[in-house]
Amino acid sequence: MHLDSDAVDYVLSTTRSVRLRLDFERAVDPQIILDCIDIAEQAPTGGNRSSRRWIVVTQESQKEKIADLYMKAAGNWMIEARDKLAGSGHPNEKMMESAAYLAENLEKSPAIVIPTIIGTHDNSGKPGLFDSVIQSAWSFCLALRARGLGSAWTTAVLSEQDELKSILGIPNGITEIALLPVAWTNGTNFSKVDRTPAREITYFNNHGITFENGPSSPIAFTDEPGVTTEIDIDSSLSDVWRVISDINFPAQYSDEFVSAEWKEDGNQIGIGSKFLGKNANTSMGEWIVECTIDAYEEKRIFGWCTGDPSAPGARWRYELESFGSSVRVRHKVLLGPGSSGLTRIIAELPDKEEQIIMNRAASLKTNMENVLEGMKSYLEA
Template sequence: MTLPLSPDDLLSTTRSVRKRLDLERPVPLQLVRECIELALQAPSGSNAQGWHWVVVTDADLRRQIGDYYRRSFDLYREARAARARKLSPEREAVQARVASSSDYLAEKMGEVPVLVLACIAASAELPAENQAPLWGSLLPAAWSYQLAARARGLGSAWTTLHLGYEKEVAGLLGIPPNVRQGVLLPTAYFTGETFKPAPRDPLDTVLHLDRW
């Protein structure tokens, strides 16, 4: 059963959910499968469909991934504090709320019922040139997964900090060297019912017509 959301509602209220992930309620694997099956309808370069999805439900594996994520997050937290000092007061208030929820997720990542890793066939060493064709064949599908999850009452968060330990996580899960991880999507039922569009800069500050 899906929520009664219009396309505009779905697109504007699918948020990164961190503090509101329900860590106690089990997530049926069938729901995750439905979300991934819909994600497979996303575009990929040359229709290669080189994506792979690793769904982690084992408690010990989730805990170990959470440990790697927290290690990487500790380094990120230091850099984040330096960036925050350069923000306007209005933006700083918003980012402070994001920081608080990010801190929470870093502590609880290993307790989230389902961890989904979106991966793509590539090479053991990524090319030094523009990698947009590679990741452009995976990330739309990952976003489609989040939309499908939202429609089914599941929350998720877009996270990549674990990639500081990509090889370690790959070894833990048996991911071969020619498959690269793109994003980690912690998934759980969300608590509460209210999601609203996030504050964004006005369109005309980022829109360029014909020329910059």
């Protein structure tokens, strides 16, 4: 059988939680749900045990009880949050709008599906129940999508587990995994959403190590290696931005970066602004490098390159993602493609290129992590 990879990729990349576009007026044949469960059961399971069990709720009285429980567990809070955030531009505004809509209409779903598994999670941190059921539940959602139906992955009701068991007659020793409203969708044309590219979130051989190309084997400078570190900080976006755009802040926590000085008025920062960075380490000694701001979006991205902007020795970035009460700071560097102290060392010892690159990456990673930890301590104090 020929697999149409484009069709498969389309389903995989456009299946997500659907709330506002669920068609609550059109009936769903139970056989379609059973067909999707048959497909979902092909997913791998620990020990090859058939331990997944599926509850499909179509009875109006049962759906109403579950909807009431969902409202108690989280729905009321979702509605309050939606009303509070409406028109605010908050990062969660649209999400809370759709979440509240589902809470207000859950009982209208033609069916509510609850995947369960025989067993009880022991909170040991060891692989257990969930690694035998999550993939199956998501396969169910994919199968729905391929047939023109949709669902929304919800877990809020699981906080009322005892009452949910009572409503559905689920015995102890069986664990509920999610609650999935099932309905046809209003239209089947769903778009991909913006996600971070694989090259930025995929690390080769060690956490935080990225490559713009390849990587080849052995690793080469032309692979454009990089380092990424991240941290979540409980602080306002404005305060985090103020710190990451302070070019001297990292000197407090780095054992290589010493200081920086703007070459012009530091109060007028933007693309093309330049500063001199002073650095020192035992391998390269002391050096001063001219840096040019080459990425600047207020409260989102602050970045600079070293040396010649057309062929930089390195490209540095701070990227911010706000979650309302907290901010995720992503600090990364890409080495090259231009010359630097690193390329000079590689030229002297070409047979040790991979080792030189990885040693440099490890050193940079340590300092970058120290800077982010210092930033977190400073802002959360």
